[in-house]
Amino acid sequence: MPAADDLIVSSYNESGPVVIEAVICEEPESGGRYTSLLMDDIRVTEDGSQVAADGRVLLTTSDPRPFHYGDAVLFRGTLETPRAFDGFDYPRYLALSGVYSTAFQGTLELRPADEPRPFLVQLATANNALDSAVARVLPDPEGSVARSLLLGRRGLLSDDVQDAFVRTGTAHLLAISGLHLGIIVAAILGILLVLLGRSFYLYVWIGLAALWTYAMLTGMNPPVVRAAIMASTFLFAELAGRQKHAPTALAFAAAAMVSLDPRLLWTISFQMSVLAMGGIVLLFHPLRAMLESTSRGLVARAPLDLPVSSLMLDVAAATVAATAAIWPISAGTFSQFSVVGVVVSLLTLPLLPFALAAVALTAITALISTSIAAPFAWTSWLFTTYIVKVIESFAALPWASVSLSAPEPWILVVYYGTLSALPLAWHVWQRRNAGIQPRTDSTREDRRGSALHYALPPLLLTATLIWAAVLSAPDGRLHVSILDVGQGDSILVQSPSGRTVLIDGGPDGRRTCALVDGRRPFWDRSIDVVVATHPHADHLGGLLSVVQRYGISMVIQPAIQCDSTLYEQWRDRIVAADCTVVSAARGQQMDLGDGTLLHVLNPGEMPLSGTSDDLDNNGVVIRITYGDISFLFAADIRAEAERALTGHAASELQSDVLKVPHHGSDSSSTERFIAAVGPRIAVVSAGQENAYGHPHPAVLDRYAAARTELATTCSHCTVEFVTDGAQLWIRNDSPA
Numbered sequence: 140m141p142a143a144d145d146l147i148v149s150s151y152n153e154s155g156p157v158v159i160e161a162v163i164c165e166e167p168e169s170g171g172r173y174t175s176l177l178m179d180d181i182r183v184t185e186d187g188s189q190v191a192a193d194g195r196v197l198l199t200t201s202d203p204r205p206f207h208y209g210d211a212v213l214f215r216g217t218l219e220t221p222r223a224f225d226g227f228d229y230p231r232y233l234a235l236s237g238v239y240s241t242a243f244q245g246t247l248e249l250r251p252a253d254e255p256r257p258f259l260v261q262l263a264t265a266n267n268a269l270d271s272a273v274a275r276v277l278p279d280p281e282g283s284v285a286r287s288l289l290l291g292r293r294g295l296l297s298d299d300v301q302d303a304f305v306r307t308g309t310a311h312l313l314a315i316s317g318l319h320l321g322i323i324v325a326a327i328l329g330i331l332l333v334l335l336g337r338s339f340y341l342y343v344w345i346g347l348a349a350l351w352t353y354a355m356l357t358g359m360n361p362p363v364v365r366a367a368i369m370a371s372t373f374l375f376a377e378l379a380g381r382q383k384h385a386p387t388a389l390a391f392a393a394a395a396m397v398s399l400d401p402r403l404l405w406t407i408s409f410q411m412s413v414l415a416m417g418g419i420v421l422l423f424h425p426l427r428a429m430l431e432s433t434s435r436g437l438v439a440r441a442p443l444d445l446p447v448s449s450l451m452l453d454v455a456a457a458t459v460a461a462t463a464a465i466w467p468i469s470a471g472t473f474s475q476f477s478v479v480g481v482v483v484s485l486l487t488l489p490l491l492p493f494a495l496a497a498v499a500l501t502a503i504t505a506l507i508s509t510s511i512a513a514p515f516a517w518t519s520w521l522f523t524t525y526i527v528k529v530i531e532s533f534a535a536l537p538w539a540s541v542s543l544s545a546p547e548p549w550i551l552v553v554y555y556g557t558l559s560a561l562p563l564a565w566h567v568w569q570r571r572n573a574g575i576q577p578r579t580d581s582t583r584e585d586r587r588g589s590a591l592h593y594a595l596p597p598l599l600l601t602a603t604l605i606w607a608a609v610l611s612a613p614d615g616r617l618h619v620s621i622l623d624v625g626q627g628d629s630i631l632v633q634s635p636s637g638r639t640v641l642i643d644g645g646p647d648g649r650r651t652c653a654l655v656d657g658r659r660p661f662w663d664r665s666i667d668v669v670v671a672t673h674p675h676a677d678h679l680g681g682l683l684s685v686v687q688r689y690g691i692s693m694v695i696q697p698a699i700q701c702d703s704t705l706y707e708q709w710r711d712r713i714v715a716a717d718c719t720v721v722s723a724a725r726g727q728q729m730d731l732g733d734g735t736l737l738h739v740l741n742p743g744e745m746p747l748s749g750t751s752d753d754l755d756n757n758g759v760v761i762r763i764t765y766g767d768i769s770f771l772f773a774a775d776i777r778a779e780a781e782r783a784l785t786g787h788a789a790s791e792l793q794s795d796v797l798k799v800p801h802h803g804s805d806s807s808s809t810e811r812f813i814a815a816v817g818p819r820i821a822v823v824s825a826g827q828e829n830a831y832g833h834p835h836p837a838v839l840d841r842y843a844a845a846r847t848e849l850a851t852t853c854s855h856c857t858v859e860f861v862t863d864g865a866q867l868w869i870r871n872d873s874p875a
Contacts, residue, residue, distance in 0.1 A: 148181045148192040149239035152220045158184040159214050160250065161196065166208045166263050166358060168294035172647045172680065173199050175294075176206055177238070178214070197221075197233060198242045201676075203683055203708045204249070207267060208358070209260035216245020235406055259359055266290055266358040272505035273498065274688050276516040276664055278656030281523040283649075285498040288491070288523075291315040291357050297653060300527070303534035308480025309487060311411060311469055315363045320370040324350060326492030328377075329453035343378045347371060356499070365409055368392050369416040376420075386420055389413070411465050418464025419457050422558065425565035427456040458488035467546045467554055477540045479533045487526045494522035509664065509690075520661050521603060611660035613637040617735055617765040620859040621798060622654045623852040626826030626833075627677035630772055630798060631655055632763060636732035637663075641685065642670040642761060642772050646677045648684025654857065655685075665690040668729070668737075669718075672774035673758035674701040674709065683708055691718040697742055697757050698722035723759040725788065731763075734864070738762045740771075740788050747779060751806065756780040762794060766864020769793070771816055773800035773807075781812035789815050795867060796860055797821045799842075803834025803851075813845045820869065822858050823851040 151157050161178035168175045176198045182189040196218065206212070218240040221230040233239070273286050283295040293301070293313045304310045327349050331342035354367040372389045393413050396403055403409040430452050462484045477483070497519040505512035533539055546554075618633040624645025631654075632640040639659070645651045655666075666689045672678055683705075685691075694713050700706075713720060721727075727739040741760035750756045758774030771794035776784075781800070784792060797818035800807040802825040821842050825833040834851060842849050850858050855871040862868070 146190060146192045147239065148183065148194040148196060148218070149220065151183065152218045152240050156215065156217055159196070160189065161212055161214060163206055163208055163210045163212065164195070166266065167206045169649065173201050174206065175199055177236070178212065194240060195236065195238045196240045196242055197238050198245070200244055200247060202247050203680065203705050208263035209257070211250040213248040213250050214242070214245055216242050218242055235402055262355055263358045266356065268506060269356060269502040271687065273502045276501060276505050276509050276512050277520060278659065278661050279653040280527055281520050282656070284527055285494070285519055285523050287313045289495055289498045289502065291363065295649065297650070303531045306477060306534040306540040307483040307530050308469065308477030308540070309483055309530055311465060312491070315357055315366060320350065320366045323353065323492055323495065324370050324374065326453065340378050343374050347374050350374070365396060366412040368396070369412045372416070386417070389416055389420055407468065410468050414464040414468060415461040418460040418558070421562050422460035422463065423456050425562055426459050427452060428565070430456055455485065455489050458484060462488070463558060467551055479536065479539050483530060483533050486529050490522055490526065494519065494526060497522055513662070517662060521607070607661065617862050617864070618658070618859060619763070619770055619796070620658055620857055621822045621824055621852060622651065623856040624651050624654065624681065624824070626802070626829045626831070627681070628672070628774070628824045629654070629681060631658055633658070634731040634733060634735040635765070638667045638731045640668040640670065640731065640737065641666050643672050643678040644681030644685050646680040648681040651681035652684055652688050665692070668693045668695060670759055670761060671696040671709070673697060673754045674703065674706045675754060675775065676705055678775070679705060679709055683712055686712045686716045691716050693719045693721060695721045695723050695739070695759060697759055699746060699754065699757050701754060735763065735765045738791065740791055741776065741780060741784060743783065743787065747783065750779040751777055755801065760784065762791065765862060768795050768862040768864060768867050770796045770860070771818070772798040775801040777801060777806045778809050781807065781809050785811050785815045792816045795819050799823045799834070802831070803838045804831065805835040805837050808838045808841055810841055813841055813847070818847050820848045820850065823849065825851060825853050827853040
């Protein structure tokens with residue numbers, strides 16, 4: 140806590156509107172529609188003057204502008220005291236980071252920086268560039284997992300993916316801690332020892348350089364720096380040829396950091412860093428010897444005595460050592476004990492260094508060219524797909540984890556006492572068996588130089604990628620997916636030839652991109668046409684992320700202006716995307732290939748004005764036809780636009796499938812409009828238990844009276860239509 144005689148920012152909690160100037164002290168974390176900003180260097184405006192206040196403020200905002208670490212901001216709003224929820228002591232959790240005040244929404248202004256950009260801000264900028272580069276070339280969820288593994292951006296993951304990591308006891312993978320860096324160090328040393336040997340300890344110096352380069356790539360956040368210091372103690376002990384003194388060096392480093400900031404003792408990242416590196420220091424060599432002895436018998440008849448096999452043993456030993464050391468803390472932190480944790484860790488963690496290396500190369504090359512980055516991106520996709528699929532498969536088991544409270548102190552004493560005794564037991568066993576030499580097989584030694592041994596892994600990798608690409612190729616049918624983006628609209632259209640149209644992006648770009656990626660080939664990072672029907676947040680908000688993540692050829696939007704921050708950001712981003720922008724008008728037509736046609740039905744030549752909502756009523760209405768099957772996407776048009784359409788384009792409205800206008804609001808779906816369209820199936824895109832009451836009961840009655848089958852995304856999740864031009868099939872993602 141700040142000193143008693145200092146002004147504390149929390150003294151303004153629940154005291155009404157305040158005006159503060161602050162600096163964003165960590166890279167903002169986006170959770171979809173909202174972004175969390177941690178603000179420090181607080182100066183409160185009182186009676187026309189500014190007063191410095193201790194403490195930090197955590198702000199949650201839906202402001203779509205890109206904020207970054209080091210930005211100076213002016214905030215106007217209300218401060219609140221953090222409150223506990225669902226048994227979680229949220230105030231204590233925030234207090235460990237010096238946060239005693241929270242805020243929701245308010246208004247923000249970017250202010251000019253008072254000083255030149257410091258080194259850490261420049262690192263954060265480089266980190267953001269790497270993050271954007273990976274996002275452009277890797278689909279989700281693999282892309283978000285890759286960015287989390289490489290850059291520590293855990294907030295990018297969906298709730299389902301995060302829960303899968305927690306249930307399988309692998310959540311520590313998503314935080315850059317001592318475990319993370321310990322496994323990386325083990326892999327680096329294994330590779331360098333094979334390539335360079337022990338001459339002049341080059342493998343240690345290069346390992347140190349690689350370790351701190353990686354720390355800088357992640358932005359040098361305090362938890363990463365602490366973990367890097369811990370890992371460095373292990374390397375310096377190796378350099379001094381005194382691995383037996385590594386525990387002392389590790390304890391000294393931990394004590395030094397705690398003396399500078401005693402609050403570290405209660406932070407999970409510090410505890411995991413110390414324990415993970417302690418586990419590697421104490422247990423690595425005994426586990427490495429046991430694994431080598433076990434593997435020698437298992438692979439005696441197999442051509443697996445490769446340099447990489449030694450590397451895999453190093454990584455596996457480091458994995459087991461670090462995981463064993465952090466297990467009680469991890470279980471207590473997440474209140475779960477994973478029954479499958481050890482198995483999942485052994486199946487995934489040995490591949491972590493290779494996944495990180497592939498993602499790092501992907502990020503760096505994508506800064507230069509997405510084309511150059513493509514082979515690395517495909518390799519990264521393969522590694523991260525394997526990790527995600529293994530974790531999700533085990534997480535789906537009903538008995539994968541059990542609820543668990545924090546271990547009792549006596550259990551911790553017994554557990555860590557046993558772990559500490561294992562190295563001593565190993566040394567005793569080693570001395571007793573010092574005279575026994577393992578049998579060597581000269582024929583296996585001769586096979587070390589075989590070119591096949593070196594060629595086999597890349598050949599298998601290439602074959603797997605080719606088959607993955609073949610299996611994800613277009614199937615010659617039209618696919619129309621009304622995506623479950625919550626309270627908003629987003630429709631993905633994929634023509635038989637593979638051309639794509641995305642109509643709106645929903646409110647949450649992260650969610651929309653994940654849904655789009657799940658229905659696209661992993662190697663295709665382009666969208667042919669994006670239709671922004673109108674500039675409301677529940678349709679346009681997600682498109683801000685879409686234009687950054689994909690190569691967009693064309694944007695179709697209404698020729699109307701909107702005075703909002705969101706629309707300004709949209710205009711800036713489509714300019715930066717350097718794509719063709721077309722103003723929508725009735726009568727426009729586009730050939731999507733193989734006889735798939737896109738028709739624009741609204742807005743008309745003269746935009747509607749003076750209506751209940753001109754932005755809604757001048758939204759872009761699209762009709763897509765393929766053979767005998769047609770789809771009508773009615774945006775958020777209201778009764779006025781429906782009336783205009785039935786008067787001027789009635790003959791063009793008839794469609795088999797209708798995306799219901801305005802989420803099923805009672806302001807739309809008039810009887811005359813429904814009769815003109817005559818849909819067999821209508822789909823409402825709306826969020827579960829939304830505040831607007833969509834779809835309205837009266838609207839449901841109208842479609843029932845017209846004998847139209849109705850589906851909703853809030854009940855059926857994503858609704859997908861597939862057609863060959865003659866028949867129509869419907870699928871949905873509902874677990875029911």
